[in-house]
Amino acid sequence: MKRLITAWLLFAGAWAAAQTFAQAPSMPRFRFQNFTTADGLPDNHVFAVLVDGERVWAGTENGLGLYENHRWRTFSAQDGLAHRAVLSLALDPRTGDVWAGTMGGLSRISAGRIDSYTQLNSGLSNNIVYGVSVEGEDVWVATAAGGCRLNLRTGAWSLYNERNTPMTEIWTYGVSATPTKVYYAVWGSGVLEFDQNTHVWDKYDDPDGENELVLFRDQGLIHEIVTSVSYVDGILWVATYFGDSRYDGRYWHNFLTKDSGLPSNFTNFIKGVDATHAWFCTDKGLAYFDGVNWAVYRPSLADGRPEMTVRDGAGKATAILVTTAPAHNYILGIDFQGPDIWVATAKGLSHGIRQP
Amino acid sequence: MRRATAVAAAAAAFALALLLANLRPVMAWSGADTAGGSATAKTRAVKDAQYASPLEMALSPDGTRLYVICGQAGELRVLETASGRTLRTIGVGREPRGLALSPSGDRVFVANSWDDTISVIDTSRLAVIATWPETGEPSGAAFARNVQGSDALYVANRISNDVAVLDAKTGAERMRLAAGRGASYTTLAPDNSRLFVTHVYPNPGRHRTAPESEVTVIDAAKGRVVERLPLHSVAGVFHTAISRDGRLGAVVHLHPKNLVPMAHVEHGWVFGDSVTVFGADVGGAVEVPLDEIDRYFAMPFGVAIAPDKSRIYISNAGSDCVTVIDVSRLMRFIHSHPAPFAQDLSASANYVVARIPVGRNPRGILLSRDGRRLLVANRLDDTISAIDTRTNRVVSTFVLAGPKMLTGLRRGEQTFYSARFAFQGQFGCSNCHIDSTFDGLTWDLEPDGLGVDIVDNRLLEDLSGTEPFKWNGGNPGIPIECGIRTEKYIWRSENYDYRSLADLAAYVIGIPARPNRWRLPGGALSEAQERGQAIFNRDVDRFGKPIPIENRCSFCHSGPKGTSQRSFDVGTGKPTDRSGLFDTPQLLNIGLTAPYLHDGSAKSLEEIWTIFNPHDRHGRTNDLTKDQLNDLVEYLKTR
Numbered sequence: 005m006k007r008l009i010t011a012w013l014l015f016a017g018a019w020a021a022a023q024t025f026a027q028a029p030s031m032p033r034f035r036f037q038n039f040t041t042a043d044g045l046p047d048n049h050v051f052a053v054l055v056d057g058e059r060v061w062a063g064t065e066n067g068l069g070l071y072e073n074h075r076w077r078t079f080s081a082q083d084g085l086a087h088r089a090v091l092s093l094a095l096d097p098r099t100g101d102v103w104a105g106t107m108g109g110l111s112r113i114s115a116g117r118i119d120s121y122t123q124l125n126s127g128l129s130n131n132i133v134y135g136v137s138v139e140g141e142d143v144w145v146a147t148a149a150g151g152c153r154l155n156l157r158t159g160a161w162s163l164y165n166e167r168n169t170p171m172t173e174i175w176t177y178g179v180s181a182t183p184t185k186v187y188y189a190v191w192g193s194g195v196l197e198f199d200q201n202t203h204v205w206d207k208y209d210d211p212d213g214e215n216e217l218v219l220f221r222d223q224g225l226i227h228e229i230v231t232s233v234s235y236v237d238g239i240l241w242v243a244t245y246f247g248d249s250r251y252d253g254r255y256w257h258n259f260l261t262k263d264s265g266l267p268s269n270f271t272n273f274i275k276g277v278d279a280t281h282a283w284f285c286t287d288k289g290l291a292y293f294d295g296v297n298w299a300v301y302r303p304s305l306a307d308g309r310p311e312m313t314v315r316d317g318a319g320k321a322t323a324i325l326v327t328t329a330p331a332h333n334y335i336l337g338i339d340f341q342g343p344d345i346w347v348a349t350a351k352g353l354s355h356g357i358r359q360p
Numbered sequence: 361m362r363r364a365t366a367v368a369a370a371a372a373a374f375a376l377a378l379l380l381a382n383l384r385p386v387m388a389w390s391g392a393d394t395a396g397g398s399a400t401a402k403t404r405a406v407k408d409a410q411y412a413s414p415l416e417m418a419l420s421p422d423g424t425r426l427y428v429i430c431g432q433a434g435e436l437r438v439l440e441t442a443s444g445r446t447l448r449t450i451g452v453g454r455e456p457r458g459l460a461l462s463p464s465g466d467r468v469f470v471a472n473s474w475d476d477t478i479s480v481i482d483t484s485r486l487a488v489i490a491t492w493p494e495t496g497e498p499s500g501a502a503f504a505r506n507v508q509g510s511d512a513l514y515v516a517n518r519i520s521n522d523v524a525v526l527d528a529k530t531g532a533e534r535m536r537l538a539a540g541r542g543a544s545y546t547t548l549a550p551d552n553s554r555l556f557v558t559h560v561y562p563n564p565g566r567h568r569t570a571p572e573s574e575v576t577v578i579d580a581a582k583g584r585v586v587e588r589l590p591l592h593s594v595a596g597v598f599h600t601a602i603s604r605d606g607r608l609g610a611v612v613h614l615h616p617k618n619l620v621p622m623a624h625v626e627h628g629w630v631f632g633d634s635v636t637v638f639g640a641d642v643g644g645a646v647e648v649p650l651d652e653i654d655r656y657f658a659m660p661f662g663v664a665i666a667p668d669k670s671r672i673y674i675s676n677a678g679s680d681c682v683t684v685i686d687v688s689r690l691m692r693f694i695h696s697h698p699a700p701f702a703q704d705l706s707a708s709a710n711y712v713v714a715r716i717p718v719g720r721n722p723r724g725i726l727l728s729r730d731g732r733r734l735l736v737a738n739r740l741d742d743t744i745s746a747i748d749t750r751t752n753r754v755v756s757t758f759v760l761a762g763p764k765m766l767t768g769l770r771r772g773e774q775t776f777y778s779a780r781f782a783f784q785g786q787f788g789c790s791n792c793h794i795d796s797t798f799d800g801l802t803w804d805l806e807p808d809g810l811g812v813d814i815v816d817n818r819l820l821e822d823l824s825g826t827e828p829f830k831w832n833g834g835n836p837g838i839p840i841e842c843g844i845r846t847e848k849y850i851w852r853s854e855n856y857d858y859r860s861l862a863d864l865a866a867y868v869i870g871i872p873a874r875p876n877r878w879r880l881p882g883g884a885l886s887e888a889q890e891r892g893q894a895i896f897n898r899d900v901d902r903f904g905k906p907i908p909i910e911n912r913c914s915f916c917h918s919g920p921k922g923t924s925q926r927s928f929d930v931g932t933g934k935p936t937d938r939s940g941l942f943d944t945p946q947l948l949n950i951g952l953t954a955p956y957l958h959d960g961s962a963k964s965l966e967e968i969w970t971i972f973n974p975h976d977r978h979g980r981t982n983d984l985t986k987d988q989l990n991d992l993v994e995y996l997k998t999r
Contacts, residue, residue, distance in 0.1 A: 098535035100584045114538045115585040117574070119564075124970040125963055127990040141536070149986070156536060157495060157520065158878070160888070160994060163987045 028314045028322035031292065031299035034345065034356030036310075036328040044076030045069055048331075050348035054093035054102065055339040060346055061102055062353050063090030063337075068104055068113070069353075084118035086111045086131070092146075092178075094136040103143055105133030110145055110154075121154070127161025128152060135189070135232075139181035139200075146176035151188050151196070164188075164198075170207035171196055178232040178273075187240060189230040195242055208251070216246055221263075224256045225249060232285075236276040243274035248284060259284075265298020265315035266291055273337050283345070285335035290347055301326075301356070302333040330354040411770060412437065412760040414737035414744060416458060416724035420483070421465040423729055428737060428744065429456040429470055430760070436470055436479070437760060438486055441728075444744065444758030448486040452479040455874075458500035458546070460513060462528070469513055471498035474874055478515065478531060492531030496520025496877065500546040502555055503528060504580040512583065516543040516557050519877055519952060523557055523576070525583050537585050539576045540597070541800065547600040548580060555580045556602065558611060561800035562595040564954065567961050568619060568814065571595035571801060575611055575638075589645055591636060593702070595801055596794055599724075601663040601672070607640040608687070610672050612660035614791065615647070615702055621804045621812075622850065625783040627653075628705055631791055633660050635674060637690065646694050647702045650674065650683050650712065656786040657683055657715065658779035662725035664734065671713075671749065673734055675722040678779035678788045682722060682736060684714035684752055714752040718745040721777045740774045768859075772867025775860055783853040789842075789868075793820050796871045798953055802960035805850070812936050816960035818945060819953045822873035826923050826946040831958040833927045833943035838865040873948050878997040885998060892995025895988055902983040911980045913992075922947025922999050931977030932957050951997030965993045 039045045039062075046067035054061040062069035068079040068090045079085050087108025094103045101114040109122035109131045121128045128145065135146030143154040150165030165174045171193050178189035188196040195208040211224045218226055225242060232243040240251040247260040247269040259266050268288035276282040280295035289302030296317040304311045310329035315321045331352030339346050343358035413432040419425070419441065426439040434456060438448040453472025456479070460469045468481040471494070478498060480490040496517030504512050511528035521543055522536040540559030547556045555578040562571035570593040577587035589611075591597060596614035603609070615632035622630055628651055638645040650657045658678030665672050665687075672685040690711035694701075701707045719738025722745070726735045734747040744758040766774075775781075776796070779788040792799045798819045806813050815831050828834065829841040842864050847855040856864065880886055885893060896913045900906050909915050910928075918924045923946040933940030942958045956962040962972055969981040969989060976982050981989065 098583075099537050101538060112538065115576075115588050117538075117563075117588050119538070123986065125967050127966065127986075127993065129986050156522075159520070161990050162888070163990060165987070167985075167987065 027316075027320075028324065029294075029297040029316050031294065031297060031314050031324075032343075033312065033324070033326070033359040034301065034328070035359055036301075036330055036347075037355040037357060038328075038331040038352050039071070039076070039355070040331065040352040044078075045353055046076070046078040046080075048351050050336060050350075050353045051089070051091045052093040052337045053339050053346045053348040053353060054095055055341045055346055056095050056100065056102065060339075060341070060353075060355075061093055061104075062348065063093050063104060063106075065089050068111075079113065079118065081108075084111070084120055086120035086122060086133075092133060092135045094138050094143075096138040096143075103136045103138060105136040105145065105147075107132055109133065110136065110143075123149075127154070127163070129161075129163045129165070134176065135178040137179045137181040137186075139183060139186070142181065144179045144181040144186055146179040146188060148175055150174040151176045151179060164196075164205075169196060169205045177230065180233045180235045182235050185235055187233040187235050189233040189242070191230065192228050193230075194225055194228050195230055195233060195240070218247065218258065218260060222256050222258050226258055226260075231272055232274045234274050234276040234282070237279040239276060239279040241274045241276040241282045243271035243284065245270045247271075248274060250282070252279075259293070265293065265300060265313075265321075267300045267302065272335065275338050277340070283338045285338055285347075287334050289333045290330055290335045290338065301330055302335075303329040303331075305333060330356070410763045412742040412762045413739050414723070414742065414760060415456070415739055417726045417735060417737055417744070418459055418461045418468065419726060419728070420461070421463070425483075426726075426735065426744075427459060427461065427468050428760070429459050431455055431457065431739065433762075434472075436468065436481060439744075439758065444746075444756070446761060449761075450479075450481060450486060450488060452481075452488065453477045453491070457518075457544070458498070458516070460501035460503045460546075462503050462511075463505060467503075467528075469501050469503065471501045471515055473497050473499050473518065476875075476877070478513070478526070480531070490531065492526065494524060494526075494533075496522065496524070497874075498524075499544040500557070502546040502548045504548060504555060505552055507581060507583050508534070514546055514548075514555055514557075514578070514580075516546050516559075518542050518544050518560065521559070523555075523578065535583060537576075537578060537583070539585075540574045540588075542794075543576070545597075545599050547602060549602045549606055550604045551606055552580055553606070554578065554586075554602075556600040556609065556611070558597040558600055558613075560596055560598070560794050561798075564963055567955070567959075567963070568802065568811075570619060571616065573597050573613065575600060575609075589638060591645075591647070594634075594636075594647070595799060596791070598661045599663045601665045603639070603641075603665045603669045604667055605669070608642065608665060608669060609638045610663050610665060610674075611636050611638070612650075612663045612674055614659070615649075616791075616799070616801060618801045618803045621806065621808065621810055625786060625851075625853075628656070628703070628786065630782075631656070631658070631787040632702065632705075633657050633676065634702055635660065635663065635672070635685070637672075637694070641669075641691065642694065646699060648690065648694070648711070649702060649705055649708055650676070651705050651786075652708055652712075653705045654784055656779065656782075656784055657681065658785060658787050659777075659791060661723050662736075664725050664727045666727065666749065667729070667731040673725055673727070673749075675718075675725045675736055676715075677721050677723055677739075678777060678790065679785055680718060680720055680722060680738075680778070682714075682716040682718055682725065682734070682747065683712055684716065685711050686713045687711075689713070716747055716752050716754065718747075718754060719743045719757070720774055740770070740777060768863040769867050769870060771860070772863035772865070775856070775864045776867055781847075781854045781856065782851045789846075789864075792817055796820055800954070802955065808938075813938055814934075814936065814959040816955055816958060819949060820868060820871050821948055822921070823869050823871065823946075825919070825925075826921055826948075827925060828943060831942050831945075832939060833941075838869050842868055876949060876951075876998060878951055878994070886994070888991045889995045889998050891988070892991035892993065895984065895992045896995055901980050902985075902988070907980045911976065913979045916944045916979075917947055922950075929977070930973075930979075931975055932959075932961075932972055934959065934961075947996060947999035950999055965996060966990075 047064035049065035052063035060071040087106035089107040092105035130147035130149035132148035173192035175191035186198040197206040227244040227246040234241040242249040268286040270287040273285035284291040298315040312324040332349035334350035337348035345356040347354040412430040415431045453475030455474040457473040458471040470479040478492040497519040499518045500516035513526040542559040542561035557576040573591040575589040600611040636647045657676040661677040662675040693710040719741040721740035724737040736745040746756045835841040927941040929940040
């Protein structure tokens with residue numbers, strides 16, 4: 005009898021598990037290959053990652069890494085890099101040049117040659133470059149002393165700060181430039197918008213000021229401390245340390261842990277895939293949103309074991325059996341390589357190889 | 361001693377009298393637009409138009425037509441290759457510097473460096489059918505098939521230091537690729553796979569380190585820079601040639617010795633002239649000298665590789681000859697001797713097989729398809745030499761239409777571009793003043809000790825009214841600067857006769873200013889430049905405190921050319937300078953001429969004030985916000 009009960013319980017458990025898996029929405033699955041200094045990565049603190057075809061660039065605390073032909077190469081200050089700590093990366097899609105924002109200025113890496121711009125030798129507003137984005141012949145830069153734009157044709161710098169924009173704080177943390185709009189994530193001053201056609205600045209603030217509470221659902225920008233912006237297909241994705249948002253030009257939709265699949269409200273970086281899909285890089289894992297469902301990828305916060313959790317539109321969470329996870333739960337950046345993803349974490353760089 | 365002084369004074373007076381006689385027409389050219397020099401440039405273009413000044417050439421696909429761009433004339437001349445007869449003269453823009461032919465031969469594209477345009481010429485009508493706007497001083501052009509799906513024209517821009525990729529049908533710009541500083545010359549590999557771009561000014565580097573240059577290698581089909589072939593201790597890089605099989609490349613350049621005092625001219629201790637060969641045949645990149653132990657072959661400019669790869673031909677623009685290298689002997693030498701060779705002046709005896717005298721200032725060179733004829737454009741005597749490559753002799757000379765008589769200015773220009781006056785013909789004025797401008801280097805000119813009195817090379821443009829010369833203001837006028845001082849401290853070989861000196865001085869002081877590229881069309885200032893102008897002219901600082909007159913930008917940098925023609929101590933002197941007093945440099949086209957300050961220690965205009973003006977002695981600037989400093993810099997670039 006005892007055996008029969010045990011067998012029944014096992015069967016019931018297996019059936020329940022099968023039912024659960026069967027009901028979980030289909031979300032992308034990855035096999036994560038993690039790179040650390042042991043593999044040649046310059047440093048395990050990876051602030052930014054950039055994919056350019058078969059090449060992958062990693063902005064780390066101790067140099068700029070280039071992964072090519074299965075080998076890592078490091079660019080350092082001795083090679084002309086403005087500073088060893090690389091905070092942000094952007095690709096000029098027309099030329100293939102890579103722009104690196106560092107703790108000591110802005111560098112362009114072009115076929116191995118590095119040209120560096122600093123606040124002393126150029127019009128760059130400040131050496132701490134948190135964000136960089138290339139659009140056409142302009143390089144847009146987010147620095148600790150405002151935003152700026154380098155026109156590559158004329159070499160002229162334009163500075164944007166509290167004197168000529170609605171910015172009240174000048175600590176710009178991220179920038180997303182497109183042919184129509186340029187958005188700045190400003191630490192303590194919301195989101196700044198530049199219209200490329202009219203050259204007019206606009207600003208989006210937290211409607212409840214600096215209050216860390218979210219008083220109303222989909223109230224608008226969640227907090228004045230904005231860490232990252234991504235503008236794609238006419239949709240603005242915004243990250244803060246208190247929750248994230250999607251803005252379609254008229255309506256805001258907020259994402260919080262309490263009512264979404266976000267693993268944490270503390271988001272370092274956000275990257276929209278299109279108008280409905282986006283990736284969220286938080287302190288408690290990497291999250292993907294497909295417009296309805298969520299998936300979270302991370303090593304378990306409790307025991308470090310790889311885990312993937314899927315949350316459907318109704319809020320039902322399902323654990324997916326996985327054997328690999330990103331190198332760390334503290335996620336700082338992401339970029340795409342076809343169906344694959346590359347993830348910057350606090351303890352290494354992860355290559356998420358898409359599984360069928 | 362008194363007698364010597366009296367003789368020198370009399371000589372100087374005579375030279376001055378001759379100079380003044382020569383200066384009259386020059387002064388008339390100088391015009392009133394001294395700030396921008398555009399009127400000067402236009403007047404000069406008219407006055408000098410009669411001299412063809414052939415610079416670069418291209419052959420039609422069937423080899424029957426020779427297209428020649430004529431720099432000062434602003435023309436494309438179309439010649440019958442066999443006879444040299446001029447079929448048509450086509451007006452293009454000012455100072456055309458480069459040309460490209462479409463593969464079918466139906467179009468010729470001419471890069472007009474001073475107009476910032478590309479002239480498109482229909483070769484069936486022999487007429488300009490379009491003029492495309494370009495920016496950044498277009499200087500070299502190459503036509504490439506199927507670049508990201510359609511044909512493209514690559515254009516090297518000297519001022520913007522980049523290569524523009526234009527749609528070959530419409531001229532619409534697709535992108536710009538970062539090249540070396542002063543990007544000027546382009547060479548497409550015979551299989552169209554790679555484009556090689558060179559630059560005439562060294563890339564920015566640390567103060568008082570050896571100059572670094574590059575050959576920018578572009579994947580012609582993808583439109584991306586794929587390699588930067590480093591050229592160490594090299595500045596002033598001109599043409600490149602690639603063999604038909606793509607396995608051998610050759611790029612010619614200068615090898616300046618600007619880090620050591622100019623105490624010993626002998627043994628190549630001021631300039632070396634060399635070629636770097638590269639590619640699969642070489643197994644890397646190897647620099648070899650063109651000079652000999654006691655004779656120099658200055659300013660290598662054009663280069664061609666024989667179709668059978670047996671010879672490399674190089675025009676020596678300062679020495680009026682073509683150097684012929686035996687490739688197999690060169691390869692044997694390279695592969696059997698330990699590198700480096702760049703400083704070994706005995707090396708050239710192993711591979712140089714001929715020096716062929718041609719006309720004055722030979723520039724572009726071109727081989728016939730069968731390799732039996734080498735054509736050489738002699739810029740300063742308006743001829744084209746045809747060399748039989750089997751005998752290495754000039755067999756005919758095409759004389760391009762123009763005046764037979766030489767003006768004093770033309771003679772002065774010939775002197776400027778000749779290396780014959782320097783010790784063993786090592787270098788000429790144009791070595792440091794490339795195309796009559798500057799070289800982007802700092803020099804240790806005086807034999808006063810290592811590292812003492814380092815000086816930045818200044819731009820030669822529209823110099824009238826900027827005297828005295830030298831950073832210490834020691835030379836009151838051009839006759840002294842170019843004459844006694846140059847002969848004594850630089851050439852150390854042969855002095856100019858009085859007429860030559862007068863001609864040279866007239867030429868130098870008459871060099872016009874190129875158009876300023878930072879102003880808006882029509883010469884207007886942008887809002888940022890206007891704000892910068894107000895800062896330049898201000899008399900109170902940001903806090904409302906009066907700025908002493910001697911501490912205002914506009915005090916020392918007064919007048920139409922931005923110089924009060926006086927010397928000041930602005931706190932930039934170094935322990936290695938004999939004096940802290942420096943001549944106030946003119947501001948004309950200052951955006952071009954990095955590095956800055958008397959010794960070139962400021963890599964950019966910004967550094968003059970962010971690093972080298974801690975006590976506001978070089979103008980009151982430390983009150984400025986970063987925005988304001990940027991505005992000031994933007995304004996200065998418009999001068």
